[in-house]
Amino acid sequence: MEKQKFTIADQAIKLDDRAKMYLTKKVYTLSGNKLGTVKDILFANGKITSLLIKGRNENIIDFKHIKPEINDRIMLSIDPISLLLGKTVFDKEGKKLGKVKSINQIDNKNEFTEMTVKRNIFTRSQIIKAAEIETLKENIILNTEY
Amino acid sequence: MESITTDDILGKTALDGHARVLGVVVKMHIDTEAKTILGITIDQGLTKPDLFVGLAHVKKFAKNAVFLHGLTFNALKGKNVISEDGERIGTVESVVHKNEQVVSITVNKKVGTFKSENTHYPASKIKEIGETIIVRK
Numbered sequence A: 001m002e003k004q005k006f007t008i009a010d011q012a013i014k015l016d017d018r019a020k021m022y023l024t025k026k027v028y029t030l031s032g033n034k035l036g037t038v039k040d041i042l043f044a045n046g047k048i049t050s051l052l053i054k055g056r057n058e059n060i061i062d063f064k065h066i067k068p069e070i071n072d073r074i075m076l077s078i079d080p081i082s083l084l085l086g087k088t089v090f091d092k093e094g095k096k097l098g099k100v101k102s103i104n105q106i107d108n109k110n111e112f113t114e115m116t117v118k119r120n121i122f123t124r125s126q127i128i129k130a131a132e133i134e135t136l137k138e139n140i141i142l143n144t145e146y
Numbered sequence B: 001m002e003s004i005t006t007d008d009i010l011g012k013t014a015l016d017g018h019a020r021v022l023g024v025v026v027k028m029h030i031d032t033e034a035k036t037i038l039g040i041t042i043d044q045g046l047t048k049p050d051l052f053v054g055l056a057h058v059k060k061f062a063k064n065a066v067f068l069h070g071l072t073f074n075a076l077k078g079k080n081v082i083s084e085d086g087e088r089i090g091t092v093e094s095v096v097h098k099n100e101q102v103v104s105i106t107v108n109k110k111v112g113t114f115k116s117e118n119t120h121y122p123a124s125k126i127k128e129i130g131e132t133i134i135v136r137k
Helices: A002-022
Strands: A026-028 A034-044 A047-054 A058-062 A073-075 A088-090 A096-105 A112-118 A126-129 A133-136 A140-142 B013-015 B021-031 B036-043 B051-054 B058-061 B065-068 B080-083 B088-098 B101-110 B116-122 B126-129 B133-135
Touching: A002 A034, A002 A047, A034 A058, A096 A126, B021 B051, B088 B116
Parallel strands: A026 A073, A088 A140, B013 B065, B080 B133
Antiparallel strands: A026 A034, A034 A047, A047 A058, A088 A096, A096 A112, A112 A126, A133 A140, B013 B021, B021 B036, B036 B051, B058 B065, B080 B088, B088 B101, B101 B116, B126 B133
């Protein structure tokens, strides 16, 4: 019984050390955009499965997208699609359509089929398909005219 | 061939290659001898000086905005620079460019309270330019 208690405590110490590597660290995406800071860590069967990152939005990032080298900051191997939220959308002729309000994600993948864009509370939402996006950087430029 | 007038250009929003809103087009510059357009001036707001952009940098005069190629080099100054593995390196102090391409950047890093050191990175070492610049080690 005492031997079992020692093993569980030992595992807890190891997990605690690993968790400290990640908690409160700043997280940057593949494109160099700051996503936020690590607020919590999710475990399953003694292994880290994902990190809860809090920035402009809350993101749960699968651990497989975290680059193994940990330094001052944590680097991701992806650009999470949640970063699209709040970006301004312009059409092909530069007409401002509004801001991204929601994204239609494909299962649990980092991909989406369409997004909802709205200019203000008095206007209708518009559905924009992912294939219509030409430029996706600080804001979004479409390849079609609205 | 579609033609437009200065009414269609002046007062329009200027967007760079990263879809960043630079400001509003306020002037158009014309070479009086060659009778060609040299470029445009963009009003970047109260806190920044006006920005002159050569015609070669203009991608398209669209109905509602003027689209520019790439990033304006001024936009890179002051950006944070980190390495591929997340190590903070410093901030961009200056940019060397040629033919609308970045040739190199100089990154300033504070070493102690009053000291700082500059490190030079050629374009080949720059991995990604976003909100932050990522460089290869």
